[in-house]
Amino acid sequence: MCAPVGWGIVPTNHELRLYNSLGRRMEDFTPAAAVAGLYSCGPTVYAYPHLGNMRAYVFADTLRRVLRWKAIPVRHVVNITDVGHAVADTETGEDKMEVAAARERRSVMDIAAYYTDVFLVDTAALNILPAAEYPRASTYVEPMIEFAKKLDKDGFTYQLPSGLYFDTAKDPGYGELALMSTEGQLEAARLEHVEGRRRKTDFALWRAEEPGQRRVLRWDSPWGWGAPGWHLECSVMSMALLGQHFDLHTGGVDHRELHHVNEIAQSQAFLGDGRPWVRYWLHGEFLQLGAHKMAKSAGGAPRLADLTEAGYHPMAYRLFLLGGHYRSQLDFTTAAIDAAQATLRRLVARVQPLRPLPPVETLADARQLTEGNPAAQRLLDTIDAAAAADLGTPKILAALQDALREASLTPEGQRAVVAAADALLGLGLASLDPADLEHRRALTDLSAAEKQAIEELVADRTQARKERDWDRADQIRAELDELGVDLTDTPEGPVWQLR
Numbered sequence: 001m002c003a004p005v006g007w008g009i010v011p012t013n014h015e016l017r018l019y020n021s022l023g024r025r026m027e028d029f030t031p032a033a034a035v036a037g038l039y040s041c042g043p044t045v046y047a048y049p050h051l052g053n054m055r056a057y058v059f060a061d062t063l064r065r066v067l068r069w070k071a072i073p074v075r076h077v078v079n080i081t082d083v084g085h086a087v088a089d090t091e092t093g094e095d096k097m098e099v100a101a102a103r104e105r106r107s108v109m110d111i112a113a114y115y116t117d118v119f120l121v122d123t124a125a126l127n128i129l130p131a132a133e134y135p136r137a138s139t140y141v142e143p144m145i146e147f148a149k150k151l152d153k154d155g156f157t158y159q160l161p162s163g164l165y166f167d168t169a170k171d172p173g174y175g176e177l178a179l180m181s182t183e184g185q186l187e188a189a190r191l192e193h194v195e196g197r198r199r200k201t202d203f204a205l206w207r208a209e210e211p212g213q214r215r216v217l218r219w220d221s222p223w224g225w226g227a228p229g230w231h232l233e234c235s236v237m238s239m240a241l242l243g244q245h246f247d248l249h250t251g252g253v254d255h256r257e258l259h260h261v262n263e264i265a266q267s268q269a270f271l272g273d274g275r276p277w278v279r280y281w282l283h284g285e286f287l288q289l290g291a292h293k294m295a296k297s298a299g300g301a302p303r304l305a306d307l308t309e310a311g312y313h314p315m316a317y318r319l320f321l322l323g324g325h326y327r328s329q330l331d332f333t334t335a336a337i338d339a340a341q342a343t344l345r346r347l348v349a350r351v352q353p354l355r356p357l358p359p360v361e362t363l364a365d366a367r368q369l370t371e372g373n374p375a376a377q378r379l380l381d382t383i384d385a386a387a388a389a390d391l392g393t394p395k396i397l398a399a400l401q402d403a404l405r406e407a408s409l410t411p412e413g414q415r416a417v418v419a420a421a422d423a424l425l426g427l428g429l430a431s432l433d434p435a436d437l438e439h440r441r442a443l444t445d446l447s448a449a450e451k452q453a454i455e456e457l458v459a460d461r462t463q464a465r466k467e468r469d470w471d472r473a474d475q476i477r478a479e480l481d482e483l484g485v486d487l488t489d490t491p492e493g494p495v496w497q498l499r
């Protein structure tokens with residue numbers, strides 16, 4: 001509840017509430033120890049991360065920023081999967097890393113290093129706060145084997161020629177996170193057939209090499225040469241770096257039904273202390289491209305570099321994401337990213353005369369700056385309420401816009417509220433250069449020769465279409481696209497503009 005804010009009244013400190021996927025309900029958040037432990041399932045570094053992948057990390061970053069705002073210290077770990085993740089998230093079959101290495105004719109380690117760098121470059125461009133640790137799965141295989149050995153010794157496993165399997169029948173709470181019923185278990189699991197597997201929900205802790213198929217990355221284990229199962233790494237690395245129990249675990253909503261279910265099963269079996277392994281599970285929704293969710297396997301999904309090459313600023317993409325709540329699906333369209341860039345341009349134009357902005361990270365910082373300024377405190381209270389209510393970024397954005405329009409706010413009040421909103425949004429409003437946000441080239445920027453070359457290509461394409469040479473027409477359209485030219489066919493003939 002919001003207390004009236006003004007002279008002599010201590011403003012409300014809104015209790016942080018988060019939507020816990022475990023139980024599907026809003027819950028008050030209080031960390032178990034002085035420093036909250038946060039683990040986010042990281043990328044499998046076998047291909048370029050696309051825009052949909054990056055949404056999960058902007059969401060985790062928003063959580064980081066809200067915890068900081070509430071003066072809750074946090075230790076954040078994001079893993080790098082460079083081994084063990086089979087194509088199509090299945091239990092058997094080829095490893096994504098090895099398929100990528102063969103495709104690109106490079107070593108698995110080269111592939112991992114290259115795509116890890118790309119991931120870190122993209123996170124930096126999106127102003128995502130760096131994690132404390134980025135552990136690589138391939139460097140934790142020994143502790144993974146020890147972990148699996150304990151499960152084996154305690155009777156949670158069985159062995160098949162294809163590897164060591166976790167026996168989900170031994171876990172009465174299996175599937176709680178996914179709201180999977182015992183009867184529904186068969187439907188909930190992927191339909192891959194694994195020879196000898198007792199239940200479809202049972203999953204590999206260790207994937208043994210198939211006879212005659214030597215893996216590139218291979219380790220010796222009590223269950224033969226092979227590699228760890230994909231789910232194992234997150235349990236082992238998170239416990240190694242955050243302690244056996246920690247506060248928060250995040251990931252994309254697709255992880256809620258399988259990967260995280262299996263992480264919980266094996267971790268709670270391993271710990272055997274009757275306590276929930278991790279208390280809060282938060283899941284970010286998908287980004288939709290047209291009618292399709294952008295999963296990792298969606299070939300050709302746009303990446304951040306595609307946006308920047310087309311003249312969009314990475315912060316326009318961040319703003320677009322924050323304009324939706326992390327638990328809502330978002331549709332990525334050209335119109336939406338155009339609108340985000342335009343909004344960002346307007347924001348920066350309004351913020352620029354207020355610079356320099358004061359340094360603000362926490363609610364307490366912002367409170368200090370707005371003392372004796374009721375109008376600013378009222379907006380601050382709105383921002384705090386929005387942040388505390390399950391990371392309500394759309395409302396924080398709205399409060400930011402209000403602050404810049406509010407006639408009754410002094411420049412000091414505006415500075416404080418803008419800095420407070422941006423501590424949570426991370427758009428870099430203190431320093432963004434308006435010149436970087438101008439992306440549409442004007443026709444007048446073209447030289448006469450450039451313009452003539454474009455006109456000629458458009459005319460050639462019209463001719464090709466008349467001759468029904470569709471391949472040629474498509475090829476010319478692609479060339480125009482490369483040049484940043486948008487072409488539209490109208491009844492009066494083709495019209496073009498620069499992007």
Ligand SMILES: [Zn+2]
Pocket residue numbers: 040041042234259
């Ligand atoms: Zn994970």
